[in-house]
Amino acid sequence: MNIGIPKEIRPDEFRVGLPPAGVEILKHAGHVIFVEHEAGVGAGFSDQEYEKAGARIVYSPEEVYGRADLLLKIARPLQNELEWLRTGSMLAGLLHLASARKEKIDIMLKNRITTIAYEQIEEADGSTPVKKPLAEIGGRLTAHIAGHFMQNFMGGKGILLSGVVGVPPAEAVIIGAGVAGTSAARAFIGNGAHVTVLDMDLHAIEKLEERVPEAVTMIATQKNIARTCAYADIVVGAVLVPGQRAPIVLPREVVGRMKPRSLIIDMSIDQGGCVETSRPTTHEHSTYVEEGVIHYCVPNIPAAVARTTTHAFVNAAMYYILDLANKDFETALRETPALEKAVTTHDGHMRHMARFNGEGGRDGVD
Secondary structure, three states: OEEEEOOOOOOOOOOOOOOHHHHHHHHHOOOEEEEEOOOOHHHOOOHHHHHHHOOEEEOOHHHHHHHOOEEEEEEOOOHHHHHHOOOOOEEEEEOOHHHOEHHHHHHHHHOOOEEEEHHHOOOOOOOOOOHHHHHHHHHHHHHHHHHHHOOHHHOOOOOOOOOEOOEOOOEEEEEOOOHHHHHHHHHHHHOOOEEEEEEOOHHHHHHHHHHOOOOEEEEOOHHHHHHHHHHOOEEEEOOOOOOOOOOOOEOHHHHHOOOOOOEEEEOOHHHOOOEOOOOOOOOOOOEEEEOOEEEEOOOOHHHHHHHHHHHHHHHHHHHHHHHHHHOOHHHHHHHOHHHHHHEEEEOOEEOOOOOOOOEOOOOOOO
């Protein structure tokens, strides 16, 4: 099989679909790997490393897309990237198609592109093994982000997360007790903040309490969310539903009652956002102020540590990538059922996009 690794062109996306180590594995399995020139530079991988691993370097995105039977990406493709794909080819990546624009879905369906959303790969126990390391990394980064944007020179309230003797620590409220929320809770507690975590799933809260006993936990009723956000210095939205658009759990009226210059980090923004006032931002221009509250809504938070993220992601994804490459598509789905829920389009039909709305990002930009 011909496998393509393109250079990501979304703003501030430094990750790459496969590191040289993954290329070597696929090469030994008998596949031909085409890597776009400087595709791995952002994550610290040179063309020479890819060539040493057995890849062929190509010098235009059109070539890498056009040659690929299977294209391995990180970010959801832009419209021109979709148009470069060959009819009937396969595309794997962090696609989040439930919040994609309708025109892009139409291209995939018209050209019979088979899309595999890594974030929707789901094992029988409900775990999402490829999404997990990305959620962990994003969660751990939230405390660093908060510490930075709470500083005065960044427009924040001038609060140290840990406080000092005689001065209380920052109040961090995390909505969502899944992998991302648990990692965020650990990170904030490790930095000395006082942490409250809310979730509707009592089982998830029990698991979080076992892992992070220092955190205060509550059921995520509308009343509890409004009450905790009113005293919070930082609110982290970590509400993620595989294959669906994120539900709005923080309405504008609640945001409007938060303390001035407090901070919202919406980790759900790549699935549409869980805060009514959220809209996608970039690492370069990462914040804006709405209702007097600083909003950080970067969809690709883990791209800030691209090398770590690429290695962690491929460690989790390689088993499934090999299945797609080594087997007939239907055989791969039959023998690895976790892949079946990750198929979002195939042979001109949509699959497993339960809440597709066709609106793109909150601001209409995809």
